[in-house]
Amino acid sequence: MRFAPAAAVCALALTASLTACGGEGAVQASPPEQASNPLCARASRQWPTTVSGQKARKVTTKSSTVHAWGDPAIIARCGVASPGPTATGCVSVDGIDWVGSKLSDGGRYITYGRTPAIEVLVPTKYNSLPPLGAFTQAVRQIPQGTHRCS
Template sequence: MPVPSRALRRCLPAVVLVLALSGCAGAVSVDPAADASNPRCADVMISLPPVVAEHEQRNTDSQATSAWGAPSQVVLRCGVGVPGPTTDPCVTVNDVDWVVREGDPAWTATTYGRDPAVEVLFDPEQVASSTVLVELGAAVSRVEQTRACVGLSEAIPPPSD
């Protein structure tokens, strides 16, 4: 598995801290992504569902972020770095491609082929990835898809005879 990007390594401790502390009252503290001010993130944010995986949406303290559950079970950031070609698993759920990285305990799903990209963190022991990705799909699809996940057979042309 490739080493996470420098930006992801920098923000991961903050996100883990958010997940640990989000049981406290008040707004959830989430570090904004580098491109959080992108106008397309506003389209995503106003389209987010009020409930994800049976958890109510909570207020956050930064732009282009959201969280669901108390303590937070799902955390979303719009404007994260756009993933390039990768060997990480890429799944398509309701016409939205997601690059999924397993972590301990949080998994990260990042939209693929959309700029700005949206990142979702969740613990698969607490919420099903299929539920989270289905329920957030309509909102993140507000950002136009310009590339799609491909399989190995599609990425490398077969050798000619």
């Protein structure tokens, strides 16, 4: 899998505001701009119970469109902007297309061809096999558009 360097730079700044401190406290994360989209409400009802064997954690927002698991936290947010057409960093898991980018502390994955998109931030601890399959049911609540990984 190849990653887009430009996306990584943009994501790094975003990730800095989303990452959690270690320990038992709530994960600091905020809902994205399109979080109020009704499709995000549908998707959030399908968040997995566990991701990579990690249990859910509290987040600092009351929005159900943001969820976290484990320590360090894997963070999922529904309502991010869908990436434009790309051939770089595109991967398909369980029939769901994702665009991945490498971050200094893990990876960022955004659903491809769906609006609104779901973003999953995966710390390095889990990134050797990103747990994207855990999000299949949630992502399927948002219809696939015309953009697909090729």
